[in-house]
Amino acid sequence: MPVATRENARSVTTMSTTTDSSLPHIVVVGAGFAGLNFCQRIPSHRARITIIDRQNHHLFQPLLYQVATAGLSAVDIAQPVRALFGPRPNLTVLMSEVTGFDLANKMVKHARGELTYDFLIVAAGGVTSYFGHADWEQFAPGLKTLDDALRIRRQILCSFERAETESDAAKRDAAMTIVVIGGGPTGVELAGAFAELTRTVLNRDFDHIDPAKARVLLIEGSPRVLAQFDPALSESALHQLQKLGVEVRTGLRVEAIRAGEVVAGGETIRADNIIWGAGVAGAAIAKQLGAELDRAGRVKVLPDLSVPGHPEVFALGDMVTLVDAKGVTVPGVAQGAIQMGAHAARLVMRELDGEGFAPAGREAFAYHDKGSLATIGRSSGVGEIKGVKLTGFTAWLAWLMVHLLFLIGFRNKVSVLIQWTYSYFTYKRGARVITGATGGPPANAA
Amino acid sequence: MPVATRENARSVTTMSTTTDSSLPHIVVVGAGFAGLNFCQRIPSHRARITIIDRQNHHLFQPLLYQVATAGLSAVDIAQPVRALFGPRPNLTVLMSEVTGFDLANKMVKHARGELTYDFLIVAAGGVTSYFGHADWEQFAPGLKTLDDALRIRRQILCSFERAETESDAAKRDAAMTIVVIGGGPTGVELAGAFAELTRTVLNRDFDHIDPAKARVLLIEGSPRVLAQFDPALSESALHQLQKLGVEVRTGLRVEAIRAGEVVAGGETIRADNIIWGAGVAGAAIAKQLGAELDRAGRVKVLPDLSVPGHPEVFALGDMVTLVDAKGVTVPGVAQGAIQMGAHAARLVMRELDGEGFAPAGREAFAYHDKGSLATIGRSSGVGEIKGVKLTGFTAWLAWLMVHLLFLIGFRNKVSVLIQWTYSYFTYKRGARVITGATGGPPANAA
Numbered sequence: 060m061p062v063a064t065r066e067n068a069r070s071v072t073t074m075s076t077t078t079d080s081s082l083p084h085i086v087v088v089g090a091g092f093a094g095l096n097f098c099q100r101i102p103s104h105r106a107r108i109t110i111i112d113r114q115n116h117h118l119f120q121p122l123l124y125q126v127a128t129a130g131l132s133a134v135d136i137a138q139p140v141r142a143l144f145g146p147r148p149n150l151t152v153l154m155s156e157v158t159g160f161d162l163a164n165k166m167v168k169h170a171r172g173e174l175t176y177d178f179l180i181v182a183a184g185g186v187t188s189y190f191g192h193a194d195w196e197q198f199a200p201g202l203k204t205l206d207d208a209l210r211i212r213r214q215i216l217c218s219f220e221r222a223e224t225e226s227d228a229a230k231r232d233a234a235m236t237i238v239v240i241g242g243g244p245t246g247v248e249l250a251g252a253f254a255e256l257t258r259t260v261l262n263r264d265f266d267h268i269d270p271a272k273a274r275v276l277l278i279e280g281s282p283r284v285l286a287q288f289d290p291a292l293s294e295s296a297l298h299q300l301q302k303l304g305v306e307v308r309t310g311l312r313v314e315a316i317r318a319g320e321v322v323a324g325g326e327t328i329r330a331d332n333i334i335w336g337a338g339v340a341g342a343a344i345a346k347q348l349g350a351e352l353d354r355a356g357r358v359k360v361l362p363d364l365s366v367p368g369h370p371e372v373f374a375l376g377d378m379v380t381l382v383d384a385k386g387v388t389v390p391g392v393a394q395g396a397i398q399m400g401a402h403a404a405r406l407v408m409r410e411l412d413g414e415g416f417a418p419a420g421r422e423a424f425a426y427h428d429k430g431s432l433a434t435i436g437r438s439s440g441v442g443e444i445k446g447v448k449l450t451g452f453t454a455w456l457a458w459l460m461v462h463l464l465f466l467i468g469f470r471n472k473v474s475v476l477i478q479w480t481y482s483y484f485t486y487k488r489g490a491r492v493i494t495g496a497t498g499g500p501p502a503n504a505a
Numbered sequence: 506m507p508v509a510t511r512e513n514a515r516s517v518t519t520m521s522t523t524t525d526s527s528l529p530h531i532v533v534v535g536a537g538f539a540g541l542n543f544c545q546r547i548p549s550h551r552a553r554i555t556i557i558d559r560q561n562h563h564l565f566q567p568l569l570y571q572v573a574t575a576g577l578s579a580v581d582i583a584q585p586v587r588a589l590f591g592p593r594p595n596l597t598v599l600m601s602e603v604t605g606f607d608l609a610n611k612m613v614k615h616a617r618g619e620l621t622y623d624f625l626i627v628a629a630g631g632v633t634s635y636f637g638h639a640d641w642e643q644f645a646p647g648l649k650t651l652d653d654a655l656r657i658r659r660q661i662l663c664s665f666e667r668a669e670t671e672s673d674a675a676k677r678d679a680a681m682t683i684v685v686i687g688g689g690p691t692g693v694e695l696a697g698a699f700a701e702l703t704r705t706v707l708n709r710d711f712d713h714i715d716p717a718k719a720r721v722l723l724i725e726g727s728p729r730v731l732a733q734f735d736p737a738l739s740e741s742a743l744h745q746l747q748k749l750g751v752e753v754r755t756g757l758r759v760e761a762i763r764a765g766e767v768v769a770g771g772e773t774i775r776a777d778n779i780i781w782g783a784g785v786a787g788a789a790i791a792k793q794l795g796a797e798l799d800r801a802g803r804v805k806v807l808p809d810l811s812v813p814g815h816p817e818v819f820a821l822g823d824m825v826t827l828v829d830a831k832g833v834t835v836p837g838v839a840q841g842a843i844q845m846g847a848h849a850a851r852l853v854m855r856e857l858d859g860e861g862f863a864p865a866g867r868e869a870f871a872y873h874d875k876g877s878l879a880t881i882g883r884s885s886g887v888g889e890i891k892g893v894k895l896t897g898f899t900a901w902l903a904w905l906m907v908h909l910l911f912l913i914g915f916r917n918k919v920s921v922l923i924q925w926t927y928s929y930f931t932y933k934r935g936a937r938v939i940t941g942a943t944g945g946p947p948a949n950a951a
Contacts (some may be wrong), residue, residue: 078712116938132580137938143711154666171670195898205940216561220600224617264587266524266597468865473923492583493561494651 060402078149082107083411086167086176088157088344090117090140092393093376096400098150105411107149111167113156118205119466121393122475124245126208127334128252129216129260129491133205135475136466157183162369178371179406181348181358182400185377185391188340188355195316196369199240199333202249209494211270212335215253216493218331221262222268229329234433235273236330238321240313241337242279242286244433247296249336250277251435254303259437260491276330278323280337285433285441287390292441295450299435313337339391341378348372348452353380362423364403370418373406375399384423393465394429432458441462516729524595528553529857530623532613534603534790536586538562538839539628539822542846544596544718551857553595555620557613559602561585564651565912567839570691572654573780574698575662575706575937579651581921582912603629605793608815622855624817627794628846629802631823631837634786634801641762645686645779648695656939659841662939663697664777665707668714675775681719682776684767686759686785688725688732690879693742694721695782700749705883706937717750724769724775725755726783731879731887733836738887741896745881759783780851785837794818799826808869810849816864819853821845830869839911839948840875 083106090112098108100435118135125131129343141152145322155169160179167174187201201212222234239250254275261270277284277300283293284307300307308323315322315346319331341357350366351359357380358366364379366372376396381389389395402424410416430444432454440454449457457480466472529552533540536558544554562583571577572772587598589825601615606625612621633647661683668680683703685696700721707716723730723746729739730746730753746753754769766779787803796812797805803826804812809940810825812818827835828940835841848870856862876890885899895903905925912918 077557115662132578133940134578134580134938139937142937146709152710153670154663155670171667175752205938209940217600220561221617224599224601227813263592264585443742474920477923490590491561491585492580492651494579494655 061280067296077370078107078151079104080107083150083177083238084109084175085176085180085407086111086136087179087180087182088112089113089182089184089342089376090152090165091120091182091184091376092396093400093403094180095143095395096258097182097375097404098144100401100404103147103149105408106178107151109151109153109176109224110140110144111153111157111169111174112140113154113157114204115141115154116205117143119471121462122466123202123205123208124248124252125207127202127211127249128256129212131478133209135478138204148450156345157344157408158229159344160349161371163367165371176371179369180230180373180375180403181344181366181378182375182396183344183378183380184202184340185339187335188338189335190338195335198316199238199321199335201335202245207498212491213330214491215256216491217266219257219265219270219273219445221331223265224267230336231268232274233319233329234331235268235270236276236328237273237332238276238278238328238330238429240321240335241279241335241474242277242281242284242307242309243336243429244285246277246279246336247284247300247433247435249334250275250305250307251300251303251439254300254305255436258304274306274330275304276306276308276328278311278313279307280312280413282310284309285470288431288433288441291442291444292450296435296441297408299439299441301449303436303439316391339377341380345374345378348374350374363406363418363421364399364424365418365421366471370421373403375403379423384425387426387428389424389426392431395426398426399424432461434458518884523577524597525550526553528595529623530555531615531624531626531853532620533626533628534558534613535628535630535788535822536560536598537566537628537630537822538842539846539849540626541589542843543626543628543821543850544590544846546847546850547854549593549595550645551854552624553597553598555597556586556590556620557599557601557603557615557620558586559600560650561587561600562651565917567908568912569648569654569865570694570698573648573657573695574702575658575800576698576702577921577924579655581917581924583651584917603790603793605790606795608812611817614651622817624819625815626819626821626849627790627812627824628821629788629790629824630843631785631803632788633781635781638762641781643715644762644764645684645767645781647781648691658937660938661702661778665703665711665714665716665719667777669711670713677714678720679765679775681714681716682722682774682775683719683778683780684722684724684774684776685780685782686724686754686767687781688723688727688730689782689821690731690751692723692725692782693730693746693879693881695780696721696751696753697746697749697880698721699886700746701882704750707772720752721750722754722774722775723754723776724757724767725753726758728756730755734877734879734887735889735894738889738894742879742881742887744895745887747897749882749885752755758840767856777857785823787826791820791824794820797818801826809852809864809867810845810870811864811867816862816867819849821849827870830871833872833874835870835872838877841872844872845870870909880904880905 087110119185122136144472155171158167159168189195222231226232237253257270257273285293311324312321312413321328337457340355358374360379364373377391432442434440442449442454530556533556565582568582603615603618604613635641665678668677671677683699685692703716703719731739757770759769767774785800791804804820806825810819823837878888880886884901888895888900
């Protein structure tokens with residue numbers, strides 16, 4: 060068991076009495092599913108943990124699309140990291156941005172100092188990828204953070220406000236067009252929720268426009284939506300989307316995105332609202348680990364999830380790529396991150412528990428697919444749990460249970476449940492309040 | 506009864522079937538308490554109403570301090586204006602900013618067009634006033650909008666994150682100092698809530714600092730806090746604030762505010778968090794009415810609440826100043842705005858109801874003081890209802906009932922009640938999520 064030879068000078072001078080500095084030190088970068096699950100599985104008397112995140116909250120990302128579509132409020136799906144751990148001894152939460160690593164000296168550099176470690180867990184998540192078209196980002200925002208979700212919500216609500224007083228028919232139509240790019244779970248859930256927002260909520264709010272006639276377009280490059288699901292479920296999802304009024308265009312490649320315009324398959328579509336749900340890449344910090352990355356910038360970890368050449372460093376979650384012990388490519392979903400966090404914790408605990416530092420004998424990570432679920436608007440969806448295919452209301456109900464079950468923090472569960480029940484029975488949405496915009500809607504959506 | 510001779514060209518071309526254009530047209534500027542209460546009292550078959558606001562939501566301002574102090578989330582105290590009226594016929598909601606008036610031609614100009622009216626109701630509210638020191642605003646934000654509240658919350662939470670890793674003691678102390686300027690209800694409620702936030706919520710969140718030792722300072726220029734309340738209640742408020750740990754400094758005039766510094770009574774106080782709760786002025790649009798204003802930029806309305814020389818134009822709420830029929834200066838509180846809205850609606854209805862346009866015979870507005878209440882943190886407060894003085898828990902309970910009763914919108918009431926109950930029993934706060942800041946807390950609070 061290696062013992063840290065240097066200590067973070069700052070934390071020594073201000074160390075609180077609840078930290079035992081003789082314990083081995085684990086630095087965890089990222090308070091997402093992987094990082095949190097790792098921490099929760101390390102008993103507080105076995106190691107000191109410092110968890111760093113540039114946000115002060117854990118985000119329940121599977122529900123982020125509900126914030127973007129005015130179904131939930133931001134606070135419902137976020138929980139302050141400090142509050143999650145409360146007064147747990149030997150755990151320090153640091154709100155700061157990691158800027159680099161010095162793996163040779165076992166050191167993490169962050170915006171406000173540096174830390175030494177015995178074990179390092181890097182689980183910084185993913186970012187939206189535009190496949191080399193970084194200039195598209197300004198016209199087609201992605202959905203990764205709370206601020207992204209609030210920005211998309213504000214933009215869409217404002218564009219309907221603008222449509223309400225727009226006399227030019229072409230401009231009005233553009234303001235009432237939402238294009239979602241990417242037919243994976245995020246794209247499908249967004250498109251379904253937008254269709255529902257316009258057809259069952261906003262439709263009763265306006266006098267001069269009919270939001271129920273808003274155009275919601277889902278563009279997917281491959282031949283079917285939800286390509287990672289069974290083809291029968293993709294087919295069901297397609298029909299459910301169409302029933303909600305979503306125009307689904309598969310096999311259509313996006314060629315260009317400009318202010319208020321998407322060019323796809325040679326056709327120019329005018330839309331003030333373009334949402335990018337297509338690509339995910341590893342967080343930029345992945346590069347700093349010095350390991351080989353795949354094309355999407357994800358770290359190619361060893362079977363035990365450690366970074367090649369550094370058995371004391373694990374990389375987890377959306378920022379890594381791995382074909383697991385069973386030959387399965389681990390998907391970039393919450394389940395994968397949670398299981399990776401648990402696996403790394405198990406390995407670290409075993410070595411802290413007296414077996415010593417033994418990377419050679421480590422167990423390889425194996426992903427257990429507990430099933431996949433995606434909603435398509437209110438009371439429909441598709442999914443597969445232990446080989447059983449679910450569609451329609453059953454899939455939606457399963458999704459609801461699973462997501463409520465996993466929502467971290469008591470208050471959030473109750474608040475989300477109330478909002479959902481309220482939305483379900485009244486078709487209204489409480490969260491469609493525009494913040495961050497004063498002086499009326501912007502004159503131009505871009 | 507005057508009939509509009511010109512119509513808004515835009516609304517004619519796109520008019521929905523639920524609007525009867527033969528009805529007289531009332532334009533309401535502002536969806537605050539005065540504007541909403543006016544609209545709610547005009548039966549939908551008696552007039553067409555267009556309500557304009559630059560925000561898409563009605564804000565329950567008395568609870569804004571709870572958003573700033575991380576007790577409630579933004580959506581809990583706001584309700585989309587469109588949702589409030591739902592499918593009510595003959596009412597149009599317009600999200601736009603009013604830029605001016607042409608009273609001679611009975612016309613309102615806004616950012617995206619213009620409207621003619623038969624009656625005009627201007628109830629645009631108030632803005633934060635720095636008493637001629639506009640340069641203080643950047644260092645000491647005021648609290649008037651949801652965005653103000655979210656900004657203050659973000660700033661305070663980030664400054665504790667910064668303190669957690671700050672090794673310089675003076676800088677750490679400054680990051681942990683909150684100065685509230687103004688000992689009126691807003692200042693008292695803010696200071697009480699900040700003291701509680703630091704002493705009963707944040708105190709369990711950090712490892713290296715003790716937020717319970719944060720300095721919360723309330724500065725008031727006059728000899729006592731809550732000067733508009735009975736002196737015995739001011740005295741009680743002072744003791745309750747002190748019990749919570751607020752340092753109350755009365756009779757102290759602020760001489761200068763700079764980045765991270767307040768100069769008052771010759772003393773320089775270093776504080777990364779300075780909140781301005783001292784002054785209110787009429788909204789800037791008040792000037793455009795061409796009527797005489799008081800020093801705070803509020804319209805001097807006639808006893809019937811109409812604008813001198815324009816009996817068809819009423820100005821209401823925080824943007825007006827009036828000594829009422831009983832010789833009482835109407836206070837700038839929700840009650841005053843609500844009663845003014847009701848009074849103007851009564852006068853307008855009487856004239857629409859066949860009595861004709863008769864400004865000479867109009868009843869003067871008389872304010873009914875239903876009582877005042879202010880909370881001081883959790884489970885204490887002061888108040889006076891029908892001459893009965895309340896202090897401590899009773900005052901707090903009365904405040905709770907009154908505010909829940911008046912919170913507009915069902916969902917909000919339930920959600921707020923849950924959050925309060927949750928906070929009450931657990932001392933945690935669900936809303937302390939920082940949004941709008943990425944990459945860690947800013948290096949400098951200013």
